[in-house]
Amino acid sequence: MAPDVCSTPLVSVVVPVYNAAQWLPELFRSLVSQTYEAWEAILVDDGSTDGSAEICRRQAASDSRFRLVSKSNGGLASARNFGLEHASGIWICFVDADDMLMPTALERLLEVGVASGDRIVVSDFHYSEIPQKKVVSKSYERHNFDKAIEMSLYQNPPMNHSWGVLFYRDVFFPGGPRFREGRWYEDLDIHYRLFERVPFVVFLPEKLYFYRRNPSSFINTMSQGRFDCLAVTDEIFEHYKDTPLAPAAADRRFSAYFNVLMLLLKTGYQADDIMERCRVVVRQGRMRALRDSKVRFKNKVGALLSFGGIPFLRLIARFYR
Numbered sequence: 001m002a003p004d005v006c007s008t009p010l011v012s013v014v015v016p017v018y019n020a021a022q023w024l025p026e027l028f029r030s031l032v033s034q035t036y037e038a039w040e041a042i043l044v045d046d047g048s049t050d051g052s053a054e055i056c057r058r059q060a061a062s063d064s065r066f067r068l069v070s071k072s073n074g075g076l077a078s079a080r081n082f083g084l085e086h087a088s089g090i091w092i093c094f095v096d097a098d099d100m101l102m103p104t105a106l107e108r109l110l111e112v113g114v115a116s117g118d119r120i121v122v123s124d125f126h127y128s129e130i131p132q133k134k135v136v137s138k139s140y141e142r143h144n145f146d147k148a149i150e151m152s153l154y155q156n157p158p159m160n161h162s163w164g165v166l167f168y169r170d171v172f173f174p175g176g177p178r179f180r181e182g183r184w185y186e187d188l189d190i191h192y193r194l195f196e197r198v199p200f201v202v203f204l205p206e207k208l209y210f211y212r213r214n215p216s217s218f219i220n221t222m223s224q225g226r227f228d229c230l231a232v233t234d235e236i237f238e239h240y241k242d243t244p245l246a247p248a249a250a251d252r253r254f255s256a257y258f259n260v261l262m263l264l265l266k267t268g269y270q271a272d273d274i275m276e277r278c279r280v281v282v283r284q285g286r287m288r289a290l291r292d293s294k295v296r297f298k299n300k301v302g303a304l305l306s307f308g309g310i311p312f313l314r315l316i317a318r319f320y321r
Contacts, residue, residue: 011039011106011166012089016079017056018046020097023212024055030100030210032063036107041066044083047073052097077179077186080162084172092167098212099163102126105208109166112140112204119168120194121202122148122159125209141203146245148201149192153236153248154294155255157203160191164209171197184228192236226263227274229256247288251295254285258302265310265317282306 013031017024031041043066045053053070060066069086071079080094091110095101105123113121121140143151152159162179170176177193179186195201233253240249261278264271286303289295295303305316 008038009090009110010088011036011091011093011110012087013039013041013101013106014044014080014083014087014092014094015041015097016044016046016076016083016094017048017052017097018073018076018079019048019050019052021048021050021052021055023098024052024059027095027097027100028059028066030103031066031095033103034101034106035104036110039065039106040088042083042086043068044079044086045070046075046079046082047071074181077183078181080179080186081181084178087169090169092169092172093165094163095209096163100210100212101164102208102210105164106166108204108206108208112202113166113168116140116142116200116202118142118200118202119171119198121166121204122161123164123166123204123208124157124206125161125164125211126207127211127213141205142200143203145195145198145201148203149195150245150248150294151203152191152195153245153252154296155252156294156296157205159201159203160188162187162190163211167194183232184225185232188229189232189235192239224271227260227271230260230274230277233257247292248294250285250288251292251299254282254289254303255299257281257285258299258306262302262313262317262320265314266320279310 015027031039043056043060045056045068047070053068056066056068060068067086069082071082074082084092091113093106093109109121109123113119148159151157171194172178176197177190180189183189233249233256237249237253240246257278260274261282263269264275264278282302283306286306289299289303305313308316
């Protein structure tokens with residue numbers, strides 16, 4: 001049954017903001033340029049120290065669709081949860097402060113959500129410096145929630161991001177999952193728990209979200225927090241143990257461990273215990289990765305390379321991205 005929506009349902013766009021002053025003007029322009037106009041933007045200042053709050057305050061003063069809410073710094077997960085509690089919309093969409101939406105993003109996501117009758121619509125995204133200006137409309141793909149989880153874990157296509165996704169309100173309220181605070185990789189951590197709340201998930205293969213490369217962002221720097229992906233994928237692995245999704249969960253775990261191993265070798269970051277932990281999991285999982293026809297090519301290459309041992313991988317890591 002289709003969600004009960006009026007002809008122009010309000011969409012709440014939740015934007016966590018932390019020291020994003022240089023990115024905010026373009027983000028605001030991308031929101032104002034939306035072809036669908038019934039939206040509100042909840043700007044969550046997460047204790048910024050660079051003037052971001054003042055930029056948000058001026059934007060809210062000039063356009064009533066923007067609302068600024070402030071909190072002490074608690075991280076991305078905390079800011080998203082805070083924004084959720086202030087969202088009034090029937091639908092909810094997350095946008096990171098250093099990213100942008102394509103002009104037709106909200107219109108297309110809502111159009112597909114209402115047409116399909118489903119409560120989660122995941123769009124494709126740009127991952128480049130210059131966005132494609134013309135969005136080519138494509139038909140959407142509708143998957144049972146377990147199939148959608150399998151696809152996301154195999155990363156074919158990647159569907160574990162929370163940004164650029166349209167969620168019907170009842171996915172979160174009442175009593176739905178929240179982003180786990182104090183942990184990185186919060187999208188990977190929550191996505192399967194959200195998918196399990198609905199019978200179907202829609203994937204829209206249109207690039208409606210622009211993921212901008214921010215050199216100072218968490219994903220582009222090496223830190224202790226990068227190791228959280230190991231704990232997250234361990235939990236996913238345990239969650240789906242002895243279920244039909246076990247192979248997909250094992251592959252996502254293998255992918256995370258191999259990636260961390262290569263980043264450690266590339267950067268020289270000192271974490272001998274993590275290095276050994278990664279080496280063991282990669283060694284245990286590489287034959288399964290090679291035998292599983294659903295494992296993506298990149299992971300199969302990683303499995304093959306791992307047979308060369310750490311000295312060989314250290315050489316390869318120079319070119320790893």
